[in-house]
Amino acid sequence: MAERRTATRREILDAAWQVAREQGLALVTLREVAALVGMRAPSLYTHFDSKNAIYDAMFEDAWSECQRYLLAADVRAPRTARSALRRYALLFFDFCVSDLARFQLMNQRIIPGFEPSPQAYEPAVTTLELLRDRLARWGIERQQDIDLYVAIIGGLIDAQLANDPGGRRWRRLVPRAMDMLAQDLGL
């Protein structure tokens, strides 16, 4: 039964997320994940090739969730370029800041030997293309402009999580940073 197999994989992944959120992403152990789903550690190898394969599926999870989150918030489109930049930035900021373990997996290289597979990377690419499309609507299409946008938001998220987790010290700066960028782009 393929369904059963998929469901078990899902259970394992949920357990891994739980451990990651409680103990930290790098402190996930197969024994603890297995215990949460009522198994022994070696049994996980029936469903995943390795521990990194679990991280791989979690990486895919995270970016898929991000994509869904950004799409769901697209119901009412912004009216000006400036409000668009602000809105997209705040959406991504809030999504990332709400789950440290997920952010570390998505955007930092916190697991020593882990590189996401092409399949797991696909939702990340799609999400970036979604952003690219949205920015293009406001005339932002040059690669360097997108690079700058991405870097600034990433820096604000990093600073928030590293220096004021749970607070709003850097979140407050997001609109200002986006207005700076809009000004620079002549928008």
Add this chain to the structure above:
Amino acid sequence: MAERRTATRREILDAAWQVAREQGLALVTLREVAALVGMRAPSLYTHFDSKNAIYDAMFEDAWSECQRYLLAADVRAPRTARSALRRYALLFFDFCVSDLARFQLMNQRIIPGFEPSPQAYEPAVTTLELLRDRLARWGIERQQDIDLYVAIIGGLIDAQLANDPGGRRWRRLVPRAMDMLAQDLGL
């Protein structure tokens, strides 16, 4: 002999840096560090209380080195606020990008249980105060302005190391980002 002890500690730290640069910061093992200095792993405990104590001393190393680097580059002061922002940013950018392992230790939380001790953190505080003094000369004193400055540079460094290591794709954007900030600050 206190000198001998200090010298041995220095040898161990240098070996640890070597392994960190070659294998990655998180892949440093006590056995490999010990082998490099002609010891067995448990012998390191004569000189350091734990593996994290070695990371702690390395953290102090990194920020002390950063402080010296920034001070040494202070010989000729910039003439305008705009060139000052650019110069300080590029200095820090180049220092960070030149050594990934060092950057990860200084600015990311890549080691699972590691938190720098107050003593190890002291050079980091001093370095930030150095930046604060320099920015204050140009009238930049508000906490939120400094926060924004730090976040933007950090984001650019992160993006450079993560997406184009060894390249210049985000380095090229540093002057532009600093001009944006200067414009925003009315400088």
Add this chain to the structure above:
DNA sequence: GTCTATACACCGATAGAC
């Protein structure tokens, strides 16, 4: 004090019985 040998508990991973 410095270093070693030994040992322990934990980790990811594998082999083979059921």
Add this chain to the structure above:
DNA sequence: GTCTATCGGTGTATAGAC
């Protein structure tokens, strides 16, 4: 598909040699 047993690896505690 899941188990037990086990392997080689890790950080680290301890006892003892010099």
